[in-house]
Amino acid sequence: MVPGLEGLSVVVCLGPGGVGKTTTSAALAIALAQAGKRVVVLTIDPARRLADAMGLDDLSNEPRQLSGDWSGEVWAAMLDANATFRAVVEEHAADSTQAERIVSNRLFGDLTSSLSGTHEYMASERLHSLNRDDRFDVVVLDTPPSRHAFDFLDSPDRLVRFVDHPLYRSILAPRQGLMRMVNVAAQMVVRTIGRVVGAQLLDDVVDFFAAFEGMDEGFRTRAADVSELLASARTGYVLVTTPRVEAVEATRWIHDGLNQRSMTPALLIANRAMPQELANPGRMPAVATSAIDRNLEQLSQMASDEKEMIAELAARLELDRVVTIDDQAEPIGDLTGLSVVARSLMSD
Amino acid sequence: MAGKGGVGKTTLGATIGLSAARSGLDTILVELDGHSSLGRPFGHAQLSYDDVDLLAGQYELEGSLRGRQITPDDALVDYLASSGLDQIGSRLLRSGAVDVVSTAAPGIRDLLALGKIRQLETSGEADLIVVDAPAAGHALTFLRAATGLRSSSTSGPVRDQAEAVLEMFADESRCQVVMVTLPEETPINELVETAYDIEDEVGLKLGPVIVNGVWPEIDGLADELEALGRQTSRIGRSRELASRYRLNRCAAQQAQCGRLSEELALPQAQVPYLFRHTIDRDGLDQLSDALDQELERLGL
Numbered sequence: 001m002v003p004g005l006e007g008l009s010v011v012v013c014l015g016p017g018g019v020g021k022t023t024t025s026a027a028l029a030i031a032l033a034q035a036g037k038r039v040v041v042l043t044i045d046p047a048r049r050l051a052d053a054m055g056l057d058d059l060s061n062e063p064r065q066l067s068g069d070w071s072g073e074v075w076a077a078m079l080d081a082n083a084t085f086r087a088v089v090e091e092h093a094a095d096s097t098q099a100e101r102i103v104s105n106r107l108f109g110d111l112t113s114s115l116s117g118t119h120e121y122m123a124s125e126r127l128h129s130l131n132r133d134d135r136f137d138v139v140v141l142d143t144p145p146s147r148h149a150f151d152f153l154d155s156p157d158r159l160v161r162f163v164d165h166p167l168y169r170s171i172l173a174p175r176q177g178l179m180r181m182v183n184v185a186a187q188m189v190v191r192t193i194g195r196v197v198g199a200q201l202l203d204d205v206v207d208f209f210a211a212f213e214g215m216d217e218g219f220r221t222r223a224a225d226v227s228e229l230l231a232s233a234r235t236g237y238v239l240v241t242t243p244r245v246e247a248v249e250a251t252r253w254i255h256d257g258l259n260q261r262s263m264t265p266a267l268l269i270a271n272r273a274m275p276q277e278l279a280n281p282g283r284m285p286a287v288a289t290s291a292i293d294r295n296l297e298q299l300s301q302m303a304s305d306e307k308e309m310i311a312e313l314a315a316r317l318e319l320d321r322v323v324t325i326d327d328q329a330e331p332i333g334d335l336t337g338l339s340v341v342a343r344s345l346m347s348d
Numbered sequence: 349m350a351g352k353g354g355v356g357k358t359t360l361g362a363t364i365g366l367s368a369a370r371s372g373l374d375t376i377l378v379e380l381d382g383h384s385s386l387g388r389p390f391g392h393a394q395l396s397y398d399d400v401d402l403l404a405g406q407y408e409l410e411g412s413l414r415g416r417q418i419t420p421d422d423a424l425v426d427y428l429a430s431s432g433l434d435q436i437g438s439r440l441l442r443s444g445a446v447d448v449v450s451t452a453a454p455g456i457r458d459l460l461a462l463g464k465i466r467q468l469e470t471s472g473e474a475d476l477i478v479v480d481a482p483a484a485g486h487a488l489t490f491l492r493a494a495t496g497l498r499s500s501s502t503s504g505p506v507r508d509q510a511e512a513v514l515e516m517f518a519d520e521s522r523c524q525v526v527m528v529t530l531p532e533e534t535p536i537n538e539l540v541e542t543a544y545d546i547e548d549e550v551g552l553k554l555g556p557v558i559v560n561g562v563w564p565e566i567d568g569l570a571d572e573l574e575a576l577g578r579q580t581s582r583i584g585r586s587r588e589l590a591s592r593y594r595l596n597r598c599a600a601q602q603a604q605c606g607r608l609s610e611e612l613a614l615p616q617a618q619v620p621y622l623f624r625h626t627i628d629r630d631g632l633d634q635l636s637d638a639l640d641q642e643l644e645r646l647g648l
Contacts, residue, residue, distance in 0.1 A: 017353015017483045018535065048535055107500055132451055145353040147381070198504020201497075245625040246385075247354060278590055291568040292576065296590040298623055305625060323602030 001035045002028060002345050004266035004321045008236040009131060010139050010229060012153075013241035014258070016250035017145035020271040022049035023332050024240045024325075025142035026076070027341035030140055033072035034342065040075040040130055043142040044123040044152060050078060050142060055334035062086075063130070068335045074135065081122040082109075088125050092218050098211065107208045120155035124226045131229060146250050150257050153230060156223035163220045168209070236266040241313070243273050243306035248313050255317050268317065269345070270310045270324045278303035349541065351528035352535045353483035356560040359627050360528045360619070361480045362389050363635045365446065367643075369403065372410035373475040376468065377402065380419050380461055380490075382498050384480050387415045389632045397422045406629065411475070420457035423464040427509075430467075456506070458493035463509040466516050469523075481525075488542055491517075491525075491550045520553035528558045529608070531601035531618075540611045556615040556648060558639070561603055563621050565598050618643035 005011055011032075013025045022043055029041040040063045043050040051059045052077060054066065061080035065073060086103060093099035102108060134342045143149035162168055194202045212219075229235060237258060241251040251268075258265060281300040288294045313321045323343050332338055349364070351357040355533055361377060368375040379386045379395055387395045388401040399416035403409060469477055494517070498510040516523050524545055529535040540559070546552050560647060571597040574592040576584075619638045622631055 018355060049538075052534070052537065138350050144486070145541070148486060195504070198501045200503055201506060203500035204500060242354075244354075275589055275593060278586060280594075281586030281590070282581065284583065290564045290572055292572045292587050292591050295566050295569055295594050296587050299590045299593060300586065302623065309625075 002031045003323075005032065005236055005238070008138060008234060008266075010127070010141065010235040011140045011236060011238060012143060012149075012230070013238045013240055014143055014254050014265075014290070015145070015148045016247050016254070019242045019247055021045075021145070022142045023053045023142050023338070023341065024238075024269055024271055026050060026053050027338050027345060028238065029074050029076070029138075030068065030070060030335070030338050030342040031345045032140070033070035033074045034346070036072045036073075037137045038073040038135065039138045039140060040077060040108075040133075040136045041078060041140040041142065042077050042126065042130060044079040044126070045144040046321045050076060053332050053338060061126070063135075066318045066335065069339065072137075074214075077130075079119070079123050079126055081119045084122040084126050085118070088122075089215075092215050092272045094214055098213075098215075102208070102211045105204070105208045105211060107204050121159055122221075123152050124156045124159070124223060125213075127229075128222045128226050128251050146254060147257075149254070150261075153237045153261065153263075156227040156230070159223040160220055160227070163216050183210055187261065204246050221332070235263075237263055238269060239265045239317075239319075240271055242271050243309045245309070248309055251313065251317065261347045265317070265319060266316055267321045268319045269322065270322065271315075272327045273306055273310070274299060274303040275326055276303065276307065276324065279307045349478060349484070350481045350487040350525050352538050352583060355528050357528045358384055358386055358480050358485070359389070359632075360558050360560055360639075361478050362386055362627075363400075363619070363632055363639055364526065365476075365478045366632055366636045367640055368476045368478070369409050369413040371386050371639075374412045374521045375414070375472075375478065376474040377413065377415040378477060378479045379415070380480065381417070381419065384417075385411070386480055389627050390415070390627055391629075392583060414474070418461050418464050420460045423460040427460060427463060427505075449638040455489075455493035455496045456624075458490045459506065459509055459513065462490075462494055462513045463606075469516060488545050488550070491546065491552065494604050495550060495572045498640050514551075517550060517552050524553045524555040525559060526555045528560055530561050531559050531604045531608075533604060536604055536611075537590060539550050540608070543612055543614070549577065554614055555607065556617050556643070556646060559608070559610065559616060559618045561621040562601055562605070562618045563594070563598050566594065570595055606626070615646045617646060 005028075011028060013021050013028065015021045016022075022045065025043070026043055029039045032039045041050070042063075043059075050056065054067075056064075056076070059076055059078040061077060061083040063075035063077040065075050068074065085108070089099050089102050093102065127139060127141065130136060142154055143163060205324045207218075239251055239255060241247045255265065278296075278300045284297065284300070285293055310322065310324060314320070323345055325341060328337065328341070332341065349357050349361040350358075356558045358379075365377045376399060377395075378387045381623055384395075385393075387393065387400070387402060390406070390413075392400060392402060395415045395417040397417055397419065402413045402415045414518050465477065465479060468474070480488050486589040494513040495509045497506055498514060500508065501507040527539050527543060529539045543557075547554055550634060571592055573588070573595065576588060576591075579588050605616065605618065619635050619642065622634060624631060627635070
């Protein structure tokens with residue numbers, strides 16, 4: 001079993017960009033499956049890396065099962081915000097007329113394809129449904145880099161705040177036919193927004209949200225569920241980093257962000273390290289004259305700096321579960337490569 | 349500047365800024381949030397909305413180099429003030445209305461920042477503005493905000509702002525995207541994908557691609573390794589391991605650079621890996637020299 005991840009239903013991988021987070025998430029899924037778990041790994045980072053790492057042409061919103069040398073199961077999926085939004089609308093709309101009214105709104109396409117933010121709400125909806133799916137014991141989440149991961153972690157609460165915001169309520173109030181006095185101050189704010197964003201866009205927004213009539217409570221409830229799940233002991237956080245200054249700094253920043261949200265990482269993975277034995281290369285000549293020794297000098301200096309950097313990071317984060325993975329000469333492009341990484345993640 | 353996280357996009361942004369200032373241009377470096385470290389090589393841990401002289405007391409250059417941060421909230425207040433609506437700006441922020449609107453139409457925040465950059469460009473305050481865009485796919489989301497909001501907003505200031513930004517995007521003499529990558533599989537794949545999207549969907553012209561962190565080859569290393577023979581001592585095994593690691597790394601990197609030029613017909617500038625953990629002023633000068641040489645070689 002991977003140390004620190006026993007008994008979890010959600011494993012969230014966080015880390016700065018370019019540290020091999022997606023590959024590590026896939027390797028974690030395999031390691032968990034080798035311990036007998038039925039695992040689905042979901043990438044919510046809008047990049048194709050997961051498919052590449054697994055040697056697949058493509059991945060979609062619907063989990064796809066992979067076969068390999070493990071006693072559990074490994075499934076993989078890539079978040080498709082548009083498809084998820086459609087699925088949510090179709091599942092929860094009162095009838096097909098309401099669903100049609102929502103997906104045909106001009107904003108629907110814009111929201112799911114070109115504008116940021118929606119992606120995170122849909123990631124939260126997707127996590128909600130995969131977590132409840134009986135086919136899986138564990139969901140491994142590969143998040144977008146650094147602060148965008150927090151956009152995701154914060155999105156359920158943001159949605160709840162949005163639906164609860166008096167402004168949202170007052171925008172919709174007249175449409176809902178409530179004959180109550182609308183807050184005058186809120187109406188003024190609405191008019192001001194109209195002046196800035198244009199009355200047309202505001203009307204579209206109002207139409208769009210009005211089309212969700214009766215569904216917003218469902219959005220709210222599911223977002224609150226996910227928020228609760230992410231804060232609970234059923235969710236574990238794995239920090240992925242590389243032994244480089246920027247990555248280490250970004251990792252400390254992510255760790256602080258987790259702490260502010262009362263979340264504690266279970267494990268630190270230091271990926272793409274120089275071969276660790278180069279940190280202690282044996283007796284070096286006093287002056288490196290040959291090409292070989294000049295190179296060895298340079299690389300062993302790097303290897304020992306890296307080792308020190310990771311030890312310092314672990315100490316500062318007060319994490320005693322650290323796994324270092326040596327840099328693989330070749331990019332990982334199949335399940336065999338991933339299994340090699342998975343093995344270095346397992347404790348003895 | 350666009351590129352996947354961790355490829356050195358920010359460092360190369362600072363490098364381009366320094367090169368430009370050295371060649372006599374008045375240059376502004378712009379970061380879009382508080383987590384960029386554009387100012388760091390110049391000894392400024394944090395940039396603010398008001399620009400600072402990054403080279404004060406450090407360099408004697410023909411041009412100048414300033415740095416600043418542009419956040420959506422600041423840009424909004426600024427924008428409202430310039431539209432004669434300054435009294436409502438802070439009220440909008442206080443009431444949380446901006447949050448509500450940007451939840452409903454999230455591209456608004458990106459558009460506000462883009463609009464501020466455009467205003468800076470039009471004002472003629474600088475000869476060159478270098479913007480450190482969000483990482484990877486988020487750069488695309490950021491750049492697309494104008495297209496998205498033009499189609500969803502048919503009139504009003506947001507529409508005007510979007511139009512003005514798109515006009516700047518469409519003019520390659522005003523605006524180009526420089527993509528940065530490492531000579532590795534994943535960053536290159538993502539670069540190629542993002543490059544096509546930026547060109548096709550946003551209509552921005554792509555400048556040269558910068559490949560960062562290219563390990564310099566060591567002359568004679570391969571021959572010496574071949575002559576080394578079987579090693580049994582600890583230092584002997586380390587020599588062998590380190591040599592192989594270096595040779596493999598260099599070969600793999602060059603193969604990736606070759607693949608990049610096949611897949612993307614853009615001029616490619618390579619800058620070396622410096623084998624140091626942080627890039628200070630001195631490191632930035634080295635990178636800037638290397639970049640100037642490469643751009644000259646490419647005739648740019």
